[in-house]
Ligand SMILES: [Zn+2]
């Protein structure tokens with residue numbers, strides 16, 4: 001899809017959303033909203049009961065949220081099985097007339113178990129009667145609250161927007177469908193080939209929601225997980241896919257920086273797209289949390305800010321698609337503007353010193369990938385992945401401080417910016433396990449002549 005067609009669709013969605021909400025005269029000015037659209041609960045392999053998960057995000061000031069459990073929507077259909085798990089009892093009598101997903105309590109921790117301590121946490125928060133429990137001869141069963149029940153408990157117009165969704169988990173290709181109420185299934189055949197699975201996931205979503213009456217969003221998740229399974233060429237060959245995770249809890253898998261990092265993945269794809277008049281790839285920031293209280297897996301470590309006039313799925317998705325958003329794991333922006341030539345940003349004042357890099361690729365870059373050998377790891381065999389020219393995603397300018405601007409040169413294909421905190425010796429603050437920036441914000445990429453519209 002060409003960029004102008006996509007913009008038309010985005011603007012139509014935003015206009016429709018605006019008409020559903022408020023009239024033009026009453027429309028408030030755009031503001032930043034913070035959200036997370038990728039997160040798990042006991043509906044699949046997350047540690048917390050769903051109400052505990054949603055409660056924690058709301059308490060922490062998130063304003064839009066999608067509980068995107070693996071291959072399941074939180075509907076009231078009675079079931080006992082889900083993503084790679086089956087708790088179906090032999091005797092169904094105790095569940096006559098019951099609804100939703102019932103999970104059996106396990107004696108000890110292990111993927112993707114529900115424990116007594118998880119029930120107790122929910123009861124501590126919401127009362128002893130808040131959790132629906134049935135003790136049977138085959139074990140203790142716990143009912144998961146549905147999306148509608150969670151939304152009734154936590155959703156607040158203009159303050160906390162909950163969107164139903166799920167993570168389509170097809171072998172190593174994971175994609176999110178947000179604000180949908182119907183799921184689908186992708187057969188894993190073709191030896192689990194990435195491009196085939198990505199095509200099936202994206203095409204099935206488009207077919208399933210072709211006549212959907214609600215705005216919905218499709219994202220490609222964690223590029224380098226599990227071990228470099230999705231390559232930049234996968235997104236170059238699908239210019240219709242607009243959203244991909246730039247931040248997935250900061251890392252989302254082991255890194256081979258000599259091949260590409262999540263950041264340089266975007267540069268490879270966007271250098272190609274900018275030189276072919278295609279819509280640039282936009283980055284999402286999520287923590288993909290599998291438990292709000294786990295110490296072995298840090299939640300709340302990545303999120304996204306989106307600027308729009310109202311807290312509705314249509315307004316949020318339209319802003320994300322036109323690039324009025326940024327990813328963060330610590331720094332907030334108070335200003336972000338691009339007039340078609342100059343990108344400028346200003347971070348909210350915080351502790352310590354900040355630095356801003358402007359990053360881009362020049363028109364004469366070499367787009368040809370080279371083969372890069374990766375050793376066997378994460379249960380995957382040794383193989384070759386793509387490695388790209390260091391001309392792609394170069395730092396064009398660096399400014400010390402929390403405010404800076406960069407004007408595109410005639411030979412620039414696009415520009416993006418990152419702002420990050422400096423620690424001792426003026427070195428960037430990084431996550432020790434990955435070396436990736438730990439207290440930063442990343443803008444989208446912007447191409448010349450295509451100003452960022454804010455509304
Ligand atoms: Zn995933």
Ligand SMILES: [Zn+2]
Pocket residue numbers: 038039040167288
């Ligand atoms: Zn996930």
